[in-house]
Amino acid sequence: MDDLEPVPQLDPGAAPYGNFPNYYSFHPPETRVSLLPPGLLRKLLQRPSGTETRTDLEPPVLGLDVGCNTGELSVALYSHLLQSTSEASDVPVDLRFLCCDIDSDLITRAQTSNPFPGAISYMALDIMDSSELPDPVHSFLDEFGRSTFDIGFCMSVTMWIHLHHGDQGLVTFLCRLASLCNYLLIEPQPWKCYRSAARRLRKLGRKDFEHFHTLSIRGDMTEKVTHILTSGGSAELIHSFGNTSWDRSLLLFKNTRSAKHSAI
Template identity: 25%
Template sequence: MATETGNYRDYQGPASRFPGSAPSTHVRDARLTLLETLIPEIFTAKRCLDIGCNAGRVSCQLAFDFRAASVTGVDIDPQLITQAESLLALRSSRVRPAAHDSQHVVDYFPISAVLKHGYRFEPQGKVSHSPEPSSIPRQWPCVSFVSEDWVVSTNPATTESYHVILALSVIKWIHLEHLDEGLVRFFRKCASSLASGGYFIVELQPWESYEKAIRPNTAPHFQANFQKLKYRPETSFTELLQEQGLDICTTSEALPRRIIVYRKR
């Protein structure tokens, strides 16, 4: 069941898995792998914003596995941000530090070593709402997590210019919470937060997904808002994004949910 903000605890997402793969934190997210295939090195050395980062799985993989220059993960649920900090601490603790003649080696130390000897980098133990988000460690990887409603936030820590903004399995909840006006505001903020030529990545949640969201065992408190919605993901989103200067760059239906990449003019 979804929380009041629409989050699912321990959520992996149907589009993140190929049949038979385990939803483990060390298995590369199929959406990120697909995106790198569609646009080679789309994340490499880029500043990335992961909106609705949940427990931090995608954000951490962007930094550790896809070599993003920096990653900011934002989620409205502080409990999920705490989980994200713990995952960041775990993955940071498994890295072999760089030496004068070698680079960092990701997942070098086994998880059993971390469990036996403890974290090399402890979780922050607090949720950041301040202009200076927490980061573990402060140098590499440059990953930070912030708990906030990004649509209405004016936090300078999450309003810088990004090369890539990801909205994976989250726009539906933003739409249900903030209505059509809030959706337009969200798209406008995404466009203004992107550097010229930057990418906005959408995992499309179809209208039937909205209908399932308001069921009694999911998030029935959104029923009234649902009735007010006029814009629909399959018919309205691309036009709304074009109005904000974002054009379709590429799209794929290789996974259960369509992935669309928009690019800022």
């Protein structure tokens, strides 16, 4: 960490995509991770061996973290999942994360401070760019002979997608993640955060978010996100872990579709 440049203390309004360079100084990773029961994710991701004797060649557990910022939460989630899976068995767990963010500067910081470079990969990626998305994501999955991730993480990202891409963009984003991940842990921002983000832009004399005044999906965003993911039977909400200290819900969904293809 000594070779990192000092983090600039920018006005939050200067990060219109949620790409705050000092984000984890006011939203510590431990606050989210502390809400997760130690053994729950292990039980969800545990693979039946089919025999009495397990081998040391268990398939890797793959995770996707979208909007990873400088990577502190990615590392905390990785460590939590690694510990909870390892406690259940003497067999080493092969856990691999692909973490992405739209901001290449944040990704550079994440790569520089990565304590698990062999297991956590960071890349600059616009998850909403259909022309850019398939190659790196599918290349990562293909490396392990897989078509989906075991679990995806989307922590305080939905609002930024919604503000920049509108109602249909939010639906597309959530459906895309659900198609890519067998389980999805998501932390939607409440509507009051939308108003705060718009107010910060106005305070700086900047133009409003393109879609802010035309959004029809508004109000209880936890309910709205849940409806989008569960409508049509493509996913189900299997657990709500309560709220963080900054009043954001932490929700776990399961992909209930039998199809093994991706929607990207």
